[in-house]
Amino acid sequence: MVDVARHAGVSLKTVSRVVNKAPNVQQELVDRVLAAVDELGFRRNQLASALRSGQQTSTVGLLIEEIANPFYATIAQVAAEVAAGFDSLLITASSEEDPVREERLLRDLCARRVDGLLVVPAGYDHSFLRAEVEQGIPVVFLDRPAGGLVADTVLLDNRGGARAGVEHLLGEGHRRIGVLLDSIGVYTMRERLGGAQEALGAAGLPYDSHLVCDGVRDPVTAAQAVAQMLDAPDPPTAFFALNNRITVGVVQELWHRNSTASVVGFDDFELSHLMPLPLTVIAYDTRELARQAAELLFARIAKQNLWPRTVVLPTRLVNRGLR
């Protein structure tokens, strides 16, 4: 900028005014400065600008589990769209479900002085963020609540969705329903399992541990679990898969066996309507989840110190009955 000023024969500050489109600069000087900017290939340094002018890096941090997962990719997409409306960019970081990594990344993002944080929490304790929040970095959690920290949160109605899914199967006459979940350690899985058990309990069906399978992390494990359940005495006649990876594995195994068991899966996914079996899913609007979270974040960035809000978004059952 010094060079530009010299080249245009004006002061440093005048250059600053021109590149920031500030008023009160003669047109002639504006032209001279712009010419110099062009000639020298000058680019304003955002770092220095943000450093000097208090805080506005026009950058928000997004912490998710892994960007390759379509659910998180959609969140990233929408968050970026909303951010673009505020001339902001997104720094996306993946925690890979490791609380230690999560904390390191969040601290790093704060050190970069992002304007705000959008977090799908992996760990249980986020109290370390309190200092940052008090220093003025707004945080919005989505999909799962934070631990040890009162903050804005946008969630799905996991419990209600799961209840609806099980009720659907009960309505079809099923009485033995196999439930498969990723890990009871994950908030969403606990909620969904809770909802499923509420519905089973309300129908007067006793809890049967043989019908619940924890630790199903991928489609292959899901297929094995289904096989094992079907080969056991008094097998289930229907399955409720608590996420879409599990659903895929269940469908694959049932199709492989030509089984006629019914399936309801939590989470819709891109090609669910092309699956070789009739598949009913509990769907929700991932874009809406992300949109609400991102807009809440930017509202907080614009106007601090409002009471934290929690928003719960509905799910809906998509019935793709028999073909």
Next chain:
Amino acid sequence: MVDVARHAGVSLKTVSRVVNKAPNVQQELVDRVLAAVDELGFRRNQLASALRSGQQTSTVGLLIEEIANPFYATIAQVAAEVAAGFDSLLITASSEEDPVREERLLRDLCARRVDGLLVVPAGYDHSFLRAEVEQGIPVVFLDRPAGGLVADTVLLDNRGGARAGVEHLLGEGHRRIGVLLDSIGVYTMRERLGGAQEALGAAGLPYDSHLVCDGVRDPVTAAQAVAQMLDAPDPPTAFFALNNRITVGVVQELWHRNSTASVVGFDDFELSHLMPLPLTVIAYDTRELARQAAELLFARIAKQNLWPRTVVLPTRLVNRGLR
């Protein structure tokens, strides 16, 4: 940092040394400083640090079309993984195939002084990046080459893959093969169409414009195009879909009609093996594409001024014959 220094009764510079784990500081002072840091909740400001110490923001920019697309999401994931190995984070920006937006975003990323850029180009002309490259920001292009700029590039063998796909259909005895593509304006589509036509030409089949359908942007359009081709006189007996969105639409329409036409699709996708029809695809290693590009970028960041390289990665035909 000034406050910390005062609080610990040491100089500013000593605090700097401690937080950067520089040598030659008495253990006692280290402890005093760390205590003060803890007590005051001090966080080093990365912006100021990067500003002062020349250039190292530990941030790289990734420009893609849209993060929600699994192809780009995979690229983002791998790029972030590689970046993490260099203690860097990723700023991901979506051009949405708009060259104007692309240029704006790239300039913005440069203004943020990212250490390097990973770009899936949307526009035709990237000469505006030359100034930035000369200023020392390395750029690696992937999936498509840059326009008007010699730079490192990592590509797929689109042409060879398409040739193999068509040869596969020819080998099955098909002589009328419908080819559907997104847009001739996109580099990958041009290459793939070129490869397909090479294979058809080599088999002595004349060019038939009724068998090529441009402008197929989504599965619905693809289904319509397939319907139209099948309803025309002398319909194709096989289809070659030049990307996975098109493939899905083709499969959907053929399945809907109980058609026995063969399909080869460029791009593998997550549930391709569960499609209701036998589906052969031209697959490639997206992770490898991204890995090579990201590693090339960090090599350039570490050691500038090497001659630009172009890497072409192979594709492979995954034959999922009749069921």
Next chain:
DNA sequence: ACCGACTTCGACAACGTTGTATGGAGTGGG
């Protein structure tokens, strides 16, 4: 006792930008 090498720490300037205070030129009213 003296020298040189090494260790430890602090004062100061600088990175590239913007906020603040100030000065000088031009305008209009009394």
Next chain:
DNA sequence: CCCACTCCATACAACGTTGTCGAAGTCGGT
């Protein structure tokens, strides 16, 4: 003709950090 006022441009300091240099202290060897 002077004063108050607006408009435009400049000089200077400051944001939070790190590089440079030099001062002070320590230690071993002569």
